[in-house]
Amino acid sequence: MTSQSRYHSTRFFTPSTWVLLLLLIIGAGAALYRLGAGLGPATNLSDGNPWGLWITFDVLTGVALAAGGFTITCAVYILNWKKYKPITRAATLTAFLGYLLVMIGLFLDIGKPWSFWHAWVFWQPHSVMFEIVVCLTLYFLVLLLEFLPWLLTKFSSLSKLQRILESKAVIFPLVIAGIMLSYGHQSSLGGLFLITPDRLHPLWSTPMLHNLFFLSAICAGLAMVSIETMLSSNAFGKEPESDILEGLGRGTAIALLVYTAARMIDLGVRGNIPYIFEGSGASQLFLFEFGICAVLPMIFLAAKTIRTSLPSLLFFQGLVLIGVVFYRFNVVLSSQQQMGGTYFPSLVEIAVTVGLVAGGVFLYRLAVTYLPIFAPAEHSK
Amino acid sequence: MAKGVLVDITKCIGCRSCQIACKAWHNHEAGYEGLNGTYTMPNQLSADTYTRISFVEGERNNQPTWSFVKNQCLHCQEPACASACPVGALQKTKEGPVIYDQWKCIGCRYCMIACPFHIPKYEWDTLNPWVQKCNFCADRVDAGMEPACIKACPMNVMYFDDYEKVVQEAKNRIANHPGKYINHIYGLNEAGGTSWIYISDRPFQELGFDTQVVKASYPSFTWASLSKIPWKAVGFAAALSAIAVFRNRGSRKEDV
Numbered sequence: 001m002t003s004q005s006r007y008h009s010t011r012f013f014t015p016s017t018w019v020l021l022l023l024l025i026i027g028a029g030a031a032l033y034r035l036g037a038g039l040g041p042a043t044n045l046s047d048g049n050p051w052g053l054w055i056t057f058d059v060l061t062g063v064a065l066a067a068g069g070f071t072i073t074c075a076v077y078i079l080n081w082k083k084y085k086p087i088t089r090a091a092t093l094t095a096f097l098g099y100l101l102v103m104i105g106l107f108l109d110i111g112k113p114w115s116f117w118h119a120w121v122f123w124q125p126h127s128v129m130f131e132i133v134v135c136l137t138l139y140f141l142v143l144l145l146e147f148l149p150w151l152l153t154k155f156s157s158l159s160k161l162q163r164i165l166e167s168k169a170v171i172f173p174l175v176i177a178g179i180m181l182s183y184g185h186q187s188s189l190g191g192l193f194l195i196t197p198d199r200l201h202p203l204w205s206t207p208m209l210h211n212l213f214f215l216s217a218i219c220a221g222l223a224m225v226s227i228e229t230m231l232s233s234n235a236f237g238k239e240p241e242s243d244i245l246e247g248l249g250r251g252t253a254i255a256l257l258v259y260t261a262a263r264m265i266d267l268g269v270r271g272n273i274p275y276i277f278e279g280s281g282a283s284q285l286f287l288f289e290f291g292i293c294a295v296l297p298m299i300f301l302a303a304k305t306i307r308t309s310l311p312s313l314l315f316f317q318g319l320v321l322i323g324v325v326f327y328r329f330n331v332v333l334s335s336q337q338q339m340g341g342t343y344f345p346s347l348v349e350i351a352v353t354v355g356l357v358a359g360g361v362f363l364y365r366l367a368v369t370y371l372p373i374f375a376p377a378e379h380s381k
Numbered sequence: 382m383a384k385g386v387l388v389d390i391t392k393c394i395g396c397r398s399c400q401i402a403c404k405a406w407h408n409h410e411a412g413y414e415g416l417n418g419t420y421t422m423p424n425q426l427s428a429d430t431y432t433r434i435s436f437v438e439g440e441r442n443n444q445p446t447w448s449f450v451k452n453q454c455l456h457c458q459e460p461a462c463a464s465a466c467p468v469g470a471l472q473k474t475k476e477g478p479v480i481y482d483q484w485k486c487i488g489c490r491y492c493m494i495a496c497p498f499h500i501p502k503y504e505w506d507t508l509n510p511w512v513q514k515c516n517f518c519a520d521r522v523d524a525g526m527e528p529a530c531i532k533a534c535p536m537n538v539m540y541f542d543d544y545e546k547v548v549q550e551a552k553n554r555i556a557n558h559p560g561k562y563i564n565h566i567y568g569l570n571e572a573g574g575t576s577w578i579y580i581s582d583r584p585f586q587e588l589g590f591d592t593q594v595v596k597a598s599y600p601s602f603t604w605a606s607l608s609k610i611p612w613k614a615v616g617f618a619a620a621l622s623a624i625a626v627f628r629n630r631g632s633r634k635e636d637v
Contacts, residue, residue, distance in 0.1 A: 037508075038505070038506060038507060038508045038510065039503075039505055039510065040505035040506035040507075041506070045505065046505065047425065047426075047427065047428075047493070047502045047503060047505075048425075050490040050493040050494060050503060051490065051494060074621075077625065077629075078621050078624050078625045078628065079624065079628055080625075080628035080629050109489075110487050110488040110489050111486075111487070111488020111489075111490065111503070111510040112486065112487050112488040112509065112510070113488075115485075115486070115487045115488075116487055118467075118468045118485055118486075118487050119467045119468055119487065121468075122468040122469050122470075122485055123469075124466060124467055124468055124469040125607075126464045126600060126603075126604060126607070127464060127465055127466055127467045127469075127491075127603075128465070128491075128603050128606075128607055129465060129466070129467035129489055129491045130467035130468070131607060131610065132467075133467055172625060175625075176618055176621045176622060176625070177618075179617065179621055180614045180617050180618055180621075183610075183613065183614065183617060184610055184614060187606070187610075188606070188607070188610070191603055191606045191607065192491065192494070192603075193494075194602045194603045194605070194606055195461050195464070195465060195494075195495045195599055195600075195602050195603050196494060196495065196497075197595060197602060198497065198591075198593045198594060198595055199497075207602070207605065207606075210606045335494055336494065338499070338591075339493075339499050340425065340499075
């Protein structure tokens with residue numbers, strides 16, 4: 001153990017940490033109940049609604065929110081935008097923890113958790129789900145290798161391995177593989193619903209769904225990294241890195257521009273624009289998800305005064321996150337229309353999801369306290 | 382030789398012998414369900430109900446009329462469920478049935494989402510849940526027998542034979558009885574064609590059939606995106622490497 005065992009002097013166990021721990025324990029209890037009692041008693045899933053909160057939030061949304069990992073490493077290593085280097089580790093950590101939670105969520109959701117390894121053995125390359133499982137696990141491996149060196153700082157005897165993992169010869173292939181794998185599964189999570197063209201509402205049904213999922217994931221990833229940078233500056237009493245936040249806001253605005261333009265062109269080409277104003281529940285959901293949570297933040301984040309004011313930045317980046325969450329929910333729920341089910345998550349489902357989020361925040365806090373995540377340059381020497 | 386079945390809805394009298402025979406052959410419990418306001422019983426297909434007759438009221442020449450529609454898996458020629466399954470637990474056999482391997486299945490339930498006819502059902506209340514659906518009595522068909530429901534039917538509602546003969550028979554019946562059948566063989570083109578096909582005297586829409594089902598192979602929708610991913614990945618890797626080399630030139634000595 002090096003002399004630098006802590007990287008933040010703030011107390012680790014504050015009241016909010018205890019709340020997180022409590023939620024984590026409740027969630028773990030709920031997860032154990034699901035494993036012991038089965039999906040039927042633990043969830044409100046049914047033949048009319050086979051996919052619920054866990055697939056929609058823990059897996060689909062979780063993966064989108066963790067997209068900051070590959071986006072920021074792409075900016076720093078591939079595009080050589082050094083400005084964002086101070087947040088690379090935090091973004092990668094978020095992605096690593098995000099995927100850890102996604103894997104746990106997926107493990108609990110599948111009916112036979114003990115057979116999760118089958119997808120690696122029984123190849124079925126015509127299945128979108130197979131592609132997702134393979135890319136997801138490989139990308140998790142990439143993130144693990146990116147995360148490992150910081151953990152190894154705790155074991156001085158392994159410093160040689162740490163140096164190898166941090167060398168350019170390792171980092172660059174990892175980053176490139178990470179971007180490829182992210183494209184593969186981020187888009188395929190939308191690709192899952194290409195097979196239900198007649199069930200999705202026209203506002204969401206498109207042969208371009210996989211590309212729209214990828215583009216919206218980049219928006220979500222950038223928004224997530226911004227919010228996390230703001231919140232952790234606050235929590236650890238650091239000065240907010242306003243230059244980085246301003247740049248991230250600009251990045252989010254550009255990503256939103258590409259995403260909203262692609263979606264509007266797709267709706268226009270397919271003649272589905274009238275559905276936006278038909279006044280139905282679907283059109284209202286669309287107006288909220290797309291108008292208020294994508295177009296609006298795009299317009300406001302284009303203004304520098306908004307990007308340099310922390311409260312408004314937090315508000316609009318928050319809207320972007322909410323919009324992507326709604327996008328995922330809208331697609332999954334509308335893919336199950338006409339299957340005859342009504343669904344609201346059970347307490348066990350909610351407890352597991354809340355527990356996973358709490359666990360993620362708890363582990364994040366643990367990692368930034370004891371590992372060189374923030375401003376690594378100051379500590380590594 | 383691939384087998385097929387023609388269901389002639391006009392012949393069914395709603396005796397439900399097929400339901401009983403199916404339960405008996407597959408050792409399924411006879412569940413209890415109270416009155417549900419219709420004669421259709423049970424109300425839904427489920428993990429232990431592979432088939433059922435749905436009773437559909439209607440009107441013809443100002444007279445009330447009944448139609449009795451047999452529901453079960455249609456055994457698509459190119460099944461969405463089989464293409465969706467990440468582990469190949471669902472497979473189309475060359476004899477016609479779409480069968481399920483419960484040992485391979487991981488329980489992701491994507492087959493249930495993917496099926497355009499909402500056929501696969503799940504055993505929600507067990508700790509080792511399987512996907513369940515009509516398997517075309519693949520065991521009986523392999524042994525040269527007809528499926529249990531067809532064996533039990535007193536009205537010859539279903540015609541079981543080689544798929545080509547079944548399609549020809551459907552066309553013949555429509556051609557030979559002008560005015561009796563509507564000119565639509567459900568399943569001939571729906572979802573790219575199914576092994577079980579239907580003919581009817583009433584529009585299929587009225588009988589609870591989904592007529593919005595796309596007349597194309599469902600696996601092709603996902604394959605259009607999936608098949609391009611390896612090429613895109615290679616292209617991405619090449620482009621990213623080139624950009625990385627270009628953008629990072631001259632910064633070799635710096636720490637990463």
